[in-house]
Amino acid sequence: MENSFTKKMASKSDAELQAIITNKSKYQEDAYIAAIEELEHRKLAPEELSLEKQELIEEQEKEHQIQKVQEQKGNEVGGVRLYKDRAFWVGTFLGGPLVAGYLFSENFKSLGQAEKVKSTWIITVITTVVIFGLIFMIPDTSKIPNQLFPIIYTAIVYGIFKKVQEEQVTAHINRGGLVYGWGRVILIGIIGTVATMILIFSLAFLYDSSVQANITTKKYGINVKHEIDYDNSNISEVEVDRVANGLIETGFFDLSVQKYVFLHKDDNTYEIYIASVPGVENNTEALYAFQELRQQMDRFLPNNKVEIKLVVDNLENVVKVLK
Numbered sequence: 330m331e332n333s334f335t336k337k338m339a340s341k342s343d344a345e346l347q348a349i350i351t352n353k354s355k356y357q358e359d360a361y362i363a364a365i366e367e368l369e370h371r372k373l374a375p376e377e378l379s380l381e382k383q384e385l386i387e388e389q390e391k392e393h394q395i396q397k398v399q400e401q402k403g404n405e406v407g408g409v410r411l412y413k414d415r416a417f418w419v420g421t422f423l424g425g426p427l428v429a430g431y432l433f434s435e436n437f438k439s440l441g442q443a444e445k446v447k448s449t450w451i452i453t454v455i456t457t458v459v460i461f462g463l464i465f466m467i468p469d470t471s472k473i474p475n476q477l478f479p480i481i482y483t484a485i486v487y488g489i490f491k492k493v494q495e496e497q498v499t500a501h502i503n504r505g506g507l508v509y510g511w512g513r514v515i516l517i518g519i520i521g522t523v524a525t526m527i528l529i530f531s532l533a534f535l536y537d538s539s540v541q542a543n544i545t546t547k548k549y550g551i552n553v554k555h556e557i558d559y560d561n562s563n564i565s566e567v568e569v570d571r572v573a574n575g576l577i578e579t580g581f582f583d584l585s586v587q588k589y590v591f592l593h594k595d596d597n598t599y600e601i602y603i604a605s606v607p608g609v610e611n612n613t614e615a616l617y618a619f620q621e622l623r624q625q626m627d628r629f630l631p632n633n634k635v636e637i638k639l640v641v642d643n644l645e646n647v648v649k650v651l652k
Contacts, residue, residue, distance in 0.1 A: 339370075346368050349361065409439045411507075413502065424518040433453075545558070553582075599636070601638065603637060
C-alpha cells in the first residue's frame with residue numbers, strides 16, 4: 330500500500346530501513362509501514378514484521394471508515410446547530426422578547442421550517458410592543474415590582490419552546506447534533522438588551538413628542554400670571570377656564586405667588602397636578618390646606634369629581650393624592 334513515504338524509503342539503504350524498524354516510536358506510522366514494505370520488496374522482512382504491517386493497515390482502514398461515518402453524520406445533523414431550552418431561558422431573561430423571537434427563528438431555519446420565520450417575527454414585534462406598552466401604562470404608585478415582568482415573559486417563552494420546538498431539538502441532540510454555546514447565547518442576550526433599550530427610548534420619545542404636541546398653556550391673572558398646562562385632546566378650553574375660575578375664587582390663584590398647575594380629565598374626574606416642595610406629603614398643615622382646596626373645588630364643580638395630586642420635580646413623581 331503506497332503512501333507519501335513509499336518513494337522516500339526506496340532510496341534508503343538496508344541499514345537505514347532497519348534503523349527505522351528498530352526505532353519505530355520516532356517515526357510516523359505511515360513511514361514505518363513504508364519501511365516494512367520496502368524491506369518486503371527487498372525480501373528482507375521477516376514474517377512477523379509483515380503481519381504487524383497488515384494489522385496496522387487494517388487499523389488505519391477501520392479508523393478511516395469511522396471517520397467517514399462521522400463526517401456523513403456531521404453533514405446530516407452535526408453541521409446544524411440549534412438553541413436548546415436553557416438558551417431560551419437565559420437569552421430571553423437577558424435580552425427580552427426580541428431575543429426569544431430570534432432564537433425561535435434561527436431554530437426554525439435550522440429545522441427546515443423557514444416558512445415559520447416571518448410569522449414568528451411578526452408575533453415577536455407585536456408582543457414586544459404590547460408588553461412594554463403595558464409596563465408604561467402601570468402608574469408609578471403601583472406596588473408591582475419591575476423585576477416581575479422579565480420573569481413572567483421568560484417563563485411564557487420557555488413554555489412555548491417546550492410545546493413548539495423541544496421535541497425536535499431533543500431528537501437533534503440525541504442524534505449527535507450540535508447546540509450553540511453559552512458565549513453566543515449571552516452575546517445575543519446583550520445585543521437584545523441594547524436593541525430593546527433603543528426600542529423603548531424610541532417609543533418613549535415618540536409618545537412624549539405626541540403628548541407635547543397637544544400641550545397648551547393658559548395664563549390667568551393680571552399682575553401675577555398663574556399657568557395651567559393641559560392636553561387639548563383630553564380636555565376643552567372651556568373646562569380649563571371653569572377650573573381656573575374655581576382656583577381664583579378659592580384664592581389659590583392669588584395676587585402674590587405664581588402657581589403652576591397641570592390639568593387632566595379622567596372620565597368625569599378633574600385631576601389637578603400641583604407643583605410642590607419635597608416633603609409636602611409629610612407636612613400636616615400643608616396637606617390640610619390642599620384638602621380644603623379640594624373640598625372648595627368640589628363646590629365650584631358640582632357635576633364633577635376633583636382630585637388634587639401633589640407632585641415634586643415632574644408630573645410622574647406624585648407624592649400625595651387627595652380625593
